[in-house]
Amino acid sequence: MKKLDSCPKADGYRMPAEFEEHAGTYMIWPERPDNWRNGAKPAQKVFTEVANTIGKYEPITVCVSDAQYQNARGMLADYVRVVEMSNDDSWMRDCGATFVINDKGGLRAVDWSFNAWGGLVDGLYFPWDKDDRVASKMCELEQADRYRLDDFILEGGSIHVDGEGTAMVTEECLLSEGRNSHLTKKEIEQKLKDYLNVEKVLWVHEGIYNDETNGHIDNMANFVRPGVIALAWTDDKNDPQYKRSSEALEYLENETDAKGRKIKVEKIYTPSPVLITKEESEGVDAVDGTLPRQEGDRLAASYVNYYTGNGFVAVPVFGDPNDELAIKKLQELYPDRKIEPIYAREILLGGGNIHCITQQVPKAK
C-alpha cells in the first residue's frame, strides 16, 4: 500500500466517530513482564475476555509476537483472527492506525509517529520502534493507503471525535513536553484539523489524576453522540480528581461543537481510588527504563475508558460499588447497545483500560 503525502482534509477523508459502524477491531496481545505482572498471564486472560466479547459483535483481530503466537492462538476463541505483529507493548489504541473514510467507500489511515507517551522526556519505555511500525502493518492488512506523519507525535487515546467536525483532546497531553513541543498550540490544532478533518477542537485542560499517558482524553471523557459527552466524575472535593473533572465540566458546558450545538455533559462517577497491592507490585519485573509499578501507587481508574462497537459497549469494572452505577448510566446513554462489563483491574494495572487496548476499523461506506 502507498504512503501518501497529502492529508485527509485535502482528499475528502474524515475520521468517523467510534460509535459509527465498524468493519472490525484490532488489539495487541500483552506479554512484557516488566509491565504485566506474573509474566502477563493474568492480563492475557482479561485480554482474551475482551477479544472474545468484541468478537461476538464484529470481526476482531489480535496482533501478537511470534514468541506468543501459539499461546495466544490457543487461548483466544476460534473466531478471533490472530495475526503476527511485533510490538513493544499492547496499547493498540495508541500505536495503531487512525482510520479515515470518505463517502465513496474509501478507507485510508493516519499513521502518527509514536514515542511511548513522551519519548526520551517522560516516555514509559525504550525502545518503541516496533510499536511505531504497527500502524503501517495494519494498513497492509486492511489494504489502506496511509498518511504518515514523521514529524508529529500522537496516540489514538489522546483524541476523540464526534464524526461531525469536532475533536476533543486534553492540553495536559497534547501540549506535553515529550510530544510536539516544537509546535505551538495553534499549529497542533491545525494538524488535528488537517488529519482528522475536523473544524473544531475542544481542549479539556487535564485528564484523569496520575494517568501516566499525560492525561489522555479517552480515560476522561468521550462522545456519546454529537453534542453529548460522558465525563469521569467525583463529588469528593478532597480527591485530586475533583478539580480536574470540575474544570472540564465548566469548560465543556460553556463550549459549542463544530455544528454550533451546546454540549450536554453526562457524569460517570469514578470508582474509589484503586491502589497497587504489594503482591501486584512484586509480580512485575523490575527493569531500568520502564515505569515501576509500586505498592500503594494510585491507578487511573475510570469507567469512561469504555469501547463502543457494533451493538455493544465494553466497559471496565473494578469490583467497586460504583460499577453498577456506571453500567446503569451507560445503558441509559446507549439504549440500543448491549453493555458488556468486564472485570479489568489487570488492564488497569498495566496502565490503561479497554479503550486503550482496542482500535476500530470503521466501515467504509
Added chain:
Amino acid sequence: MKKLDSCPKADGYRMPAEFEEHAGTYMIWPERPDNWRNGAKPAQKVFTEVANTIGKYEPITVCVSDAQYQNARGMLADYVRVVEMSNDDSWMRDCGATFVINDKGGLRAVDWSFNAWGGLVDGLYFPWDKDDRVASKMCELEQADRYRLDDFILEGGSIHVDGEGTAMVTEECLLSEGRNSHLTKKEIEQKLKDYLNVEKVLWVHEGIYNDETNGHIDNMANFVRPGVIALAWTDDKNDPQYKRSSEALEYLENETDAKGRKIKVEKIYTPSPVLITKEESEGVDAVDGTLPRQEGDRLAASYVNYYTGNGFVAVPVFGDPNDELAIKKLQELYPDRKIEPIYAREILLGGGNIHCITQQVPKAK
C-alpha cells in the same frame, strides 16, 4: 480459526491443481545471510521482480520478518501486500499451507509438519520452528480452518496434483530417511490420498541431480493439465541427470492417471550445468549447521520450477541457450497464458527457484 482433527477426503475437500484459478499467491522475503549471498540483497531484488510480476495478475502477499519489514515494503510495488511473519528462510512452497477447497465455496488448509528438508538427519538448517508456524499464520490471514499433521513431514514442493484425483511425488524425497521413515510407502501414500483427496499417486523415482531437497518433484516434473506432464530433460548421456530423467520418462509413459488416461510427457530441456562461482560462494556467511555454498558445486537448475498463475506462467531463466527453447515450449503448452521469464540465478543459488518461493491460494468456488 480452528484446528481440525478429520481429513480433507472425509470432509469433501480436495487440493486443486495449481493451474486452476487462484485467489492469490504468498511468498516469504529472503534475508538469512548464511544462505543468500551479500546479505540477501541480490536475492531481494529477484524476489521483488517475482512478486511484482505475479501481482500484475493476481493478489500477492509477501511475508517478512519485522527486521526486514520496512526494507521489503520499500522495495516491493505498492500493489504487493506486505505482512509480518517470522521465518527461518524464504521457501513458501515448502513451509506454507497446502490449501484445499470443496464445491461449496469452502477453503481450508493442510498444515504439514516442516523439518527443513530432513530434520536432524539431513535437514538444511536448524532450528526451523518459525517456518513450521507459517502455515497456521497463513490460515488466519485467509480465514481458513486447518488440518494439522503433527506426525507427518511434508513440503509443498514435494507434491503436485492434477486436480482430478492424481498426485505426483518422488520416492527419493517422500521415502527419505529424514522425513517419515517410521511409515511404509503404503502408509505415506494413504496420507497423501487422505489429505490431498486423490485416488492415485505417481511415484517418480528421483528428482533433479544434486537437489538438496532430496529431489522435490516440483523441480523435476509438473502437470500441465490432466494427462500431460512437463519433465526436465537432457539428451546428454554423460550428465547424471540423464538416467534420472530417462527413468521418469519410462515410468510416466507406462502409467495411467486416476481417470485411467495414458500420460503424455513433454520434455523441457535443462540448461547446461550451473556451477557456483568463487565470488558467489564467498558472499555467503559460513555458519555451522547450514548447507555450505562452495565454489564449483552444481546447482539443481531446471525450467520446470516454474509457477502457474491466473493468466501467466513465471519461468526461471539462466542466461543459457536453452532459455529460449524452454520459453517457446511453455508457450506451446500454455497457449492461453503469458510466459513471464525471470532471470533467477540468485534464487537458484539459494537452493530452489520460482516454484519453491511461491504458494497459491486457490479460489474457493
